[in-house]
Amino acid sequence: MSELLQYLLSGVTVGAVYALVALGFTLIYNVSDVVNFAQGEFVMLGGMITFFAWRAGIPLPLAAILAIVVAASVGVLLNKLAIEPARGAPVASLVVITIGASIFLRGAAQLVFDKQLHRFASFSGDDPIDIFGATILPQSLWVIAGAVAIFMLLRLFFARTLTGKAVLATANNRMAASLVGINPGYMTTLSFAASAAIGALAGVLVTPITLTSYDLGVAIALKGFAAAMLGGMGIPIGALVGGLLLGLIEALTAGYVSSVYKDAVAFVVLLAVLFAMPQGLFGRKTMDRV
């Protein structure tokens, strides 16, 4: 019994990490249909900047805010310098540009920071919390809380705020959006800044668990991407559920089947879901009106 509970807690811990990364894909995808493959690098920047600022003597909360602000600025620069000049290019080209940006950011981080693994202190200590014989670290609760909070914020943003609706309108039809007075360029910049900030926040929250280094981005973005696809790309609830589901499948497979097949089973489930529901679990069917 305590074993099952431990697998579940592990799955939720890992799943919350995936969900947090997956949520970062949502905004940029919604406004531009681009899957931003530099999303993992924002997670890396969040962790690395926080660590180096913290080591330089800045208190952890301030260091985290600094990291999020810097990452958001990098997001804006990415849009202004790489995505905007390529306006009008097909989505596939834009995706390739984000891959290039990811390689560039990784190389830059290697030079600006270093090539070592880093970790900063957990926010509420490292004493495990005991739940009926199974344990979870306090930092995992921070990650789960972070994922849920960002999910709520995104949901509110899209459903209740004018800006959120403007972002969706831009995504739907750029020209029509500008005809009703929305500035599509501003909306795109905003979504890049916010996506980068969400990525950096994810980096701040998960680093005490996953550790961080300049090349962390690729691996973490891949799992986040898988989670987002599973739940439905661009849909906040999809990212949250997809991430948790992926984490739970991995943990339960490692526990009951074999740790060798952990990733394989997770990806088979992903493939099966996408085969039956190409838009992901929560994806809307796209209909083109002619």
Place this chain on the structure above:
Amino acid sequence: MRLGLLGSVLALALGLASPAFADIKIGASVSETGPASSLGDPEAKTLKMLVDEINAAGGVLGEKIKLFLYDDGGDPNKARTFATRLVEDDGVVAIIGGSTTGTTMSIIPIVEAAKIPFISLAGAVEIVDPVKLFVFKTPHTDRMACRKIFEDMKARGFTKIAMISGSDGFGASMRKQCLQVIGDFGITVLADETYGPNDADMTPQLTNIRSKADVQAILNPGFGQGPAIVTRNYGQLGIKTPLYQSHGVASKSFIDLAGAASEGVRLPGTAILVANLLPDGDPQKAVVTAYKTSYEAKFGQPPSTFGGYAYDGLRLLVDAIKRAGKADPQAIREALENTKGFVGVTGPFNMSATDHLGLDLSAFRMLEIKRGDWALVQ
């Protein structure tokens, strides 16, 4: 082809124009950047530092060493290209490098064909087994690390263990090597778990291990962040079974990353980690202290085991050139093969025609983490 010819002519012209005509040319290709940069970076730093030191002290046989250092970024294709350039354009008499097994393997055919002695800095036993005429290496093999660990387990009376290995190249290779030699020690593996190199949580695997009551010790062959996370999870689950890590994480940063849970963890490490703990009579004390002192003075950080491989590689080469009396590849090769009683920072080297590594288990020290620092076992 024409480009290659042009390159050679250019290199020749430059070579003739250069005043340092009589220098002893030594080549190196290490992974200063890229995924293996934690290995290649200290190696490159060490090589540059040691060449400067040797030249400042008058060089070798009255001639200065000229180092041709390339960064292959961990890419076997680049390593191959650089090895070709070192042999054909730079005209080196020996090559050091290949930070990883992959880059080393791609350099080997080039040096064997060109008959240039090559000292690899990578771990795999395949590099020197079977013996290749011109290929040597300085790091001990994974198999030796396994033997050292099993020796310690046997001494403590452990016969039933669990393994949790990384599925990356290092972890998978070491797991295989350990399983090959484990029978010699009468130890059996009750649980054989694995994890991905980027996994964030290994509690399910450790929970499975914990549920097997007979397990007396846990071994974690791995590299990078995996072992640190395994150790943290081991602490989180409150497991009391002794934990062994591999030489892959033998650096001070592992203790920082793994935190309080690393207390009592044992692993095989080299003398360089515990230079200040070595007794005065220890044969390696002098060389290890010399390396540590100059590296720390120059770079402001403690040296790693990997830098030590490069330090030994270049010193072995210089020693061989001195004994050969001339900087001729064939003579250097023969002198290298006859290296006897050479004390390096990695261990004492005794090479022969059948052993191009020359280290034995005495190169490894069994270390235990006590109060956040290394301690020598026994």
